[in-house]
Amino acid sequence: MGNTGGQEVLLTVENLTKEFLTTHGIIEAIKDVNLRIYKSELACVIGPSGCGKSTILSMIGGISKPTSGKILLEGKRLTGPSPDIGIVFQKYAAFPWMTVEQNVEYGPRMRGLSKSERRAITEKYVGLVNLKGYEHLYPKELSGGMSKRVDIARAYANNPRILLMDEPFGALDDLTKKKMQEELLKIWSLENKTIFFVTHDLEEAAFLADRVIIMGRNPNTIIKDVPVEFGRPRQAELRTKPEFVAFKKYLSEVMGNDTGENG
Ligand SMILES: Nc1ncnc2c1ncn2[C@@H]1O[C@H](COP(=O)(O)OP(=O)(O)O)[C@@H](O)[C@H]1O
Ligand SMILES: [Mg+2]
Structure with a gap:
């Protein structure tokens, strides 16, 4: 059962920019990020290390403040930590x-x-x-x-209204990681809770997501938003199917083609 049907927007990110002032000057951790997360969907954000995935997540989670731009949950501005936002990190909590x-x-x-x-x-x-x-x-x-x-x-x-996950399975061995992905999909299908999942692992995103949001570097921003057409429930067998392998290749090409010179 996919959850892409209802196109009701839950979370909106508008022109989000975050700069860090460091001893080496200003780092643009993310620049002008715009995105919408729909109710009940499982959206994955992928992108190379350092492209700003965790920065977006921590601002939605109210852990750090944007330099500019805003975040709205069902139209209401989020300005700090909220009980409506749940977070799972890679680190055990x-x-x-x-x-x-x-x-x-x-x-x-x-x-x-x-x-x-x-x-x-x-x-x-x-x-x-x-x-x-x-x-x-x-x-x-x-x-x-x-x-x-x-x-x-x-x-x-x-x-919470939405669950943010930042590479939650990143420290697990490959087999455990895959098992956890399958279990997460089961929980998600039973609970109907929106998940915003950040990963640098293309396979993980392709397996889990209704939609893959791809980020690039320099500027650190979204370069593409790709719907994932595989049906649900998704079983382990999907991973070896030609259409799945082809989709992973496509994601990798989109990421690889980002020269960092656009915009
Ligand atoms: N507290 C910080 N101070 C300075 N630079 C930071 C800080 N947090 C993140 N950055 C920089 O912002 C960019 C994006 O980081 P991050 O969001 O952690 O990327 P990702 O999660 O995609 O690997 C990187 O260049 C990183 O070095
Ligand atoms: Mg990160």
């Missing part, structure tokens, strides 16, 4: 002194939900990320993939 269960329950607890509501939410998301039976383990007792599942469960348990 669970509290080491809490069990899996306590980690997932943390957000709902902070939101002041009742014990029974918290329990229901925790049970649901621990189950959804396949950590049933591991509730009482501590982060140091978990594998990389399991730790990532905790991060995903925590993000979902907060019920």
Whole structure:
């Protein structure tokens, strides 16, 4: 089941620019980025290292402020961190002194939900990320993939309007990474939550996304927005199909053709 149907805009990024003043002068981390994220879609942003992917994500997440431009969530301006925005980073985020269960329950607890509501939410998301039976383990007792599942469960348990993911599987081995991608698609199809996913991995973007937004360097901005036509549900077999391989090649060509001299 694809979620491209409803073209209702959830998030709008308008003329977003971020400059950093460094000892070597001004760095334009992103320049004039415009994009729309539609409700329920899974949109991926790809681009070479340093093109500004994390910068965009951290500004949407309210972690850093734009130099100019604006970000709107359902038409309302976002100016800082918001409970409507959930984030999953590459780095493991669970509290080491809490069990899996306590980690997932943390957000709902902070939101002041009742014990029974918290329990229901925790049970649901621990189950959804396949950590049933591991509730009482501590982060140091978990594998990389399991730790990532905790991060995903925590993000979902907060019920944000949109989930931002910045190379969440970037530190995992290839096999685990692919498994996590397949699991993420399953959760996404069940939860109907908008995901804005940043990666430098073309294969990951092609496998996950409804739409791939491609960024280039110098200027660091969006160069192309490509719909992904593969049906859903997507299974591991898709990865070896000729049309998939061809699509990856196409993405790689678009990225490779960016000479950094446009605009
Ligand atoms: N805090 C910072 N200070 C100075 N330069 C930064 C800072 N954060 C990012 N940059 C620069 O901005 C550009 C974009 O970085 P980033 O968004 O991390 O790229 P990506 O996530 O695509 O690899 C890079 O040139 C990077 O060096
Ligand atoms: Mg990054």
